[in-house]
Amino acid sequence: MDVIVKPTPELKGEIGALSSKNYTTRYLLVAALAEGTSTVYYPAHSEDSDAMRRCIADLGAVLEEDEEKIVITGFGRRPKDVKELNVGNAGAVLRFLMAIAALCPEVTFVNTYPDSLGKRPHDDLIDALGQLGVEVSHNEGRLPITISGGTPKGGKIRVSGSVSSQYLSALLFLTPLLAEDSEIEVLNDLKSKVVIGQTLEVLEQAGIVIHASDDYMHFRVPGGQSYQAKTYTVQGDYPGSAAILAAAAVTKSDVKVHRLAERSKQGERAIVDVLQMMDVPLTHQDGTVHIQGNGRLRSVEFDGDAATDAVLAMVAAAVFADGTSRFYNVENLRYKECDRITDFLTELKKAGANVEERQAEIIVHGRPSGLEGGVTINAHYDHRVIMALTVVGLRCRQPLVIKDAHHVAKSYPQFFDHIVSLGASVERVE
Numbered sequence: 001m002d003v004i005v006k007p008t009p010e011l012k013g014e015i016g017a018l019s020s021k022n023y024t025t026r027y028l029l030v031a032a033l034a035e036g037t038s039t040v041y042y043p044a045h046s047e048d049s050d051a052m053r054r055c056i057a058d059l060g061a062v063l064e065e066d067e068e069k070i071v072i073t074g075f076g077r078r079p080k081d082v083k084e085l086n087v088g089n090a091g092a093v094l095r096f097l098m099a100i101a102a103l104c105p106e107v108t109f110v111n112t113y114p115d116s117l118g119k120r121p122h123d124d125l126i127d128a129l130g131q132l133g134v135e136v137s138h139n140e141g142r143l144p145i146t147i148s149g150g151t152p153k154g155g156k157i158r159v160s161g162s163v164s165s166q167y168l169s170a171l172l173f174l175t176p177l178l179a180e181d182s183e184i185e186v187l188n189d190l191k192s193k194v195v196i197g198q199t200l201e202v203l204e205q206a207g208i209v210i211h212a213s214d215d216y217m218h219f220r221v222p223g224g225q226s227y228q229a230k231t232y233t234v235q236g237d238y239p240g241s242a243a244i245l246a247a248a249a250v251t252k253s254d255v256k257v258h259r260l261a262e263r264s265k266q267g268e269r270a271i272v273d274v275l276q277m278m279d280v281p282l283t284h285q286d287g288t289v290h291i292q293g294n295g296r297l298r299s300v301e302f303d304g305d306a307a308t309d310a311v312l313a314m315v316a317a318a319v320f321a322d323g324t325s326r327f328y329n330v331e332n333l334r335y336k337e338c339d340r341i342t343d344f345l346t347e348l349k350k351a352g353a354n355v356e357e358r359q360a361e362i363i364v365h366g367r368p369s370g371l372e373g374g375v376t377i378n379a380h381y382d383h384r385v386i387m388a389l390t391v392v393g394l395r396c397r398q399p400l401v402i403k404d405a406h407h408v409a410k411s412y413p414q415f416f417d418h419i420v421s422l423g424a425s426v427e428r429v430e
C-alpha cells in the first residue's frame, strides 16, 4: 500500500493511544517463561507483537486470545525443540529470543527481511552468548543465525551496550533461568539505557530478582530462579503516539490522546517535554495529552538517546520550527529498520527540508513557512520513517506519496485510521 498525504492545516478530535510495543513483547515473553498461566490485558496488535506471539507458540506456549486479553500457559525453562523461528522484521523479538534459544538444542532464525532486519548487526549478543558456551553460527553477525544451546550454566558475561540495549535485555531474560549465578558487565556505553528500566520493571513483576547498579552497567543475577505466572496490563505506547502528537503540534489543532500515563518508564514520554520546550500549547493530566496547536514552534536541542523511538517524530516537528534544532547522541538510529539518520534525512530533503547529518546527530534548520513536497518518498521498510514523513506531508504545499506505507503495521497498524479520524487528508492506494 502507498499513501498520498495531502496538505492538512487543521486536526481535531480524540484517540486512545495504541498499546505499548515494548511492554507487550516483554509481558508475552515472561508469561511464556513462566510455568503456570498468565494473563496479558490490552496487548498490542502489530507485526512485531504478532512475531512474539507466533514464536512463543512455536516454542510451546499455549495462547488463548479474546478482544481484551491473551491468556498464556508458559513453557517455563523448557521450550519445545523447534528447528526454525521467524521473527519477521522485529529486532527486539529476535534479540530476546536468540538468548532464550540457548535453552533449545538447535534453532535457526530465518532471514525474511534481507533489506531491513537482515542488515542489522547482532555481533555483541553473539559474542556474549559465546561466553556462556552457546555456539552461534551466523552470516557475519547477521541473519540467518543458528543457536546451538543446550545447557548454558551462567557465570561472568561482558556485553557491549554501544549499539543496542536489546542485547543486555536479552541476557537479563535468560540468566535468571540458568543453574548458576551470573554477573553481567556492560562494556562501552549503554545506548537506549532507559529501555533497560522497562526490562527490569517487567522482570520484577514476574517475580525475578536482579541486582542492578544505579548506572545499569553491572548486574548480579541469581541463578535457578523461576518466572511466576502473573496478570499484566499493557500501558499506552509513547513512541507511536509521538507521531500523532507531532502532527497536532505542526497544525492548527485541538487533539487529545488518551491512555498516556504521566509516570511511565518509556523514555519516549519525553515527546511531551520536547513539544513543551518548542512552545507547543499542551497539557498532560490524568493520562491525556491535549494539544491545542497553532502551528508555531520554537527550535530545540535534545539528547535523543533518552527517547530513541520518538526522535523521528521530534525531527518532523522541528522541520517547521523557527530556528535550528539539534538532536544529538543518536548514532544508534543508524542500526534500526533502516539508517534512520542518512536514509531518513535523504527523504526529508526530497520533501524540501533543510537538514544536516553528523555521525551521531541530526540538525534541522526549520522552515516555518512549510515545505514544497510534491515528491515520492521511499519508506525504507521503516514504520517510524513512514509516520514522521506523514507528519511532514501535512504541511507540504504539494502532496507527498509514501511508497510501501503498509510497513507502518510493524508497530502501529491503526496509524492512518487514527490520523484520518483527526482530519488528516491521507489517501490509500492499494
Ligand SMILES: O=C(O)C1=C[C@@H](OP(=O)(O)O)[C@@H](O)[C@H](O)C1
Pocket: 022, 025, 092, 163, 164, 165, 166, 169, 191, 192, 195, 308, 309, 332
Ligand atoms: O528493548 C526494546 O524493546 C527496544 C529497545 C530499543 O532499541 P535499541 O536498544 O536498539 O536502541 C528500541 O529502539 C526498540 O524499538 C525496542
Ligand SMILES: C=C(OP(=O)(O)O)C(=O)O
Pocket: 089, 090, 091, 092, 093, 309, 336, 337, 384, 411
Ligand atoms: C527499532 C524499533 O524496533 P526493533 O528494534 O524492535 O526492530 C522500533 O520500534 O522503532
